[in-house]
Amino acid sequence: MNIKPQIVGLPAYVPGKxxxxxxxxxxxxxxxxxxxxxNPFGASPKVAEAIREAASKTAIYPDGxxxxxxxxxxxxxxxxxxxxxxxxxxxxxxxxxxxxYLTPDSNTVTAFPxxxxxxxxxxxxxxxxxEVPLKNGVHDLEAMLHAIDEKxxxxxxxxxxxxxxxxxxxxxxxxxxxxxxxxxxxxxxxxYYEYTTAxxxxxxxxxxxxxxxxxxxxxxxxxxxxxxxxxxxxxxSEEIIRLIEPIRPPFNNTTFAHVAAIxxxxxxxxxxxxxxxxxxxxxxxxxxxxxxxxxxxxxxANFLLIDLKRPSDEVFDYLLTKGYIVRSxxxxxxxxxxxxxxxxxxxxxxxxxxxxxxxxxxxVPQM
Numbered sequence: 001m002n003i004k005p006q007i008v009g010l011p012a013y014v015p016g017k018x019x020x021x022x023x024x025x026x027x028x029x030x031x032x033x034x035x036x037x038x039n040p041f042g043a044s045p046k047v048a049e050a051i052r053e054a055a056s057k058t059a060i061y062p063d064g065x066x067x068x069x070x071x072x073x074x075x076x077x078x079x080x081x082x083x084x085x086x087x088x089x090x091x092x093x094x095x096x097x098x099x100x101y102l103t104p105d106s107n108t109v110t111a112f113p114x115x116x117x118x119x120x121x122x123x124x125x126x127x128x129x130x131e132v133p134l135k136n137g138v139h140d141l142e143a144m145l146h147a148i149d150e151k152x153x154x155x156x157x158x159x160x161x162x163x164x165x166x167x168x169x170x171x172x173x174x175x176x177x178x179x180x181x182x183x184x185x186x187x188x189x190x191x192y193y194e195y196t197t198a199x200x201x202x203x204x205x206x207x208x209x210x211x212x213x214x215x216x217x218x219x220x221x222x223x224x225x226x227x228x229x230x231x232x233x234x235x236x237s238e239e240i241i242r243l244i245e246p247i248r249p250p251f252n253n254t255t256f257a258h259v260a261a262i263x264x265x266x267x268x269x270x271x272x273x274x275x276x277x278x279x280x281x282x283x284x285x286x287x288x289x290x291x292x293x294x295x296x297x298x299x300x301a302n303f304l305l306i307d308l309k310r311p312s313d314e315v316f317d318y319l320l321t322k323g324y325i326v327r328s329x330x331x332x333x334x335x336x337x338x339x340x341x342x343x344x345x346x347x348x349x350x351x352x353x354x355x356x357x358x359x360x361x362x363x364v365p366q367m
Contacts, residue, residue, distance in 0.1 A: 010120070113333025194224075281343065305339045
């Protein structure tokens, strides 16, 4: 039986290496995962309490419209409830958008390197993918603008960008939106929004009234610590949401995800604590990089991309033997870099010590 030709040979998404696998393979008792940009402090204690209370309702389907969560999120971000669509993670909203807008005679514009799911889902729909290289690690919006033509349906702006952590500022984004044709959807993927601290980071919610072609993606997987429950959402005009909502699978979020996300929203003190700890952790790694004259991409997320001037897989393997799982930059488009999720102070100190030892054993080549 034949499948779509564009799927043949398409690589599957490769997640970070599981902790238990590393323990078994290397005989380690303790392994710390700093690879998938999860919140090292977990979720608000209120989340577990909410899940326990919902545990007696497993025989009943979840609310397919996510009514309670929809109302709470709408209040939190400042939009109408019918301006939201919920997905099994924001990954599913990406999939829904691609299914709704992309066809084999269309194209989509994206940066490179950036989050892999834009290209993957566009490929499945048979669309042409136009990749525009990053400029100093940041989206080159001018070049992306020039890549748009009459067949362009979606432009993706990952902001902050994964895997570089860099961001497009408000002035750049406004200028870009003004010049993008009205019939082209612009998706601002803001998975790391809560971690951003730059004064000029775009407040895109306020732009929805000016740009009918803007879609914003956010998630509960990162700062809210709910990665295991898979709940993300899209924000757009009422018309866009109405048009794409029929594609959303029924009951695509669990009851546990709904109550957990509501509980997380209600504990903003926990989010602020995580943000502050993340800032402190970034400062730890920046100090390490500056001490050893290592280049790193300035980040607005909860990870740091560091250039160690050597094959990233070698660094990945070395850190694995020390009990640390990170992300090799080879598959991310940065073959001499590693991407490290910011952990707790103790976890950061541990991996910095391991990297310091690596640099003693094998110093960075001098250019």
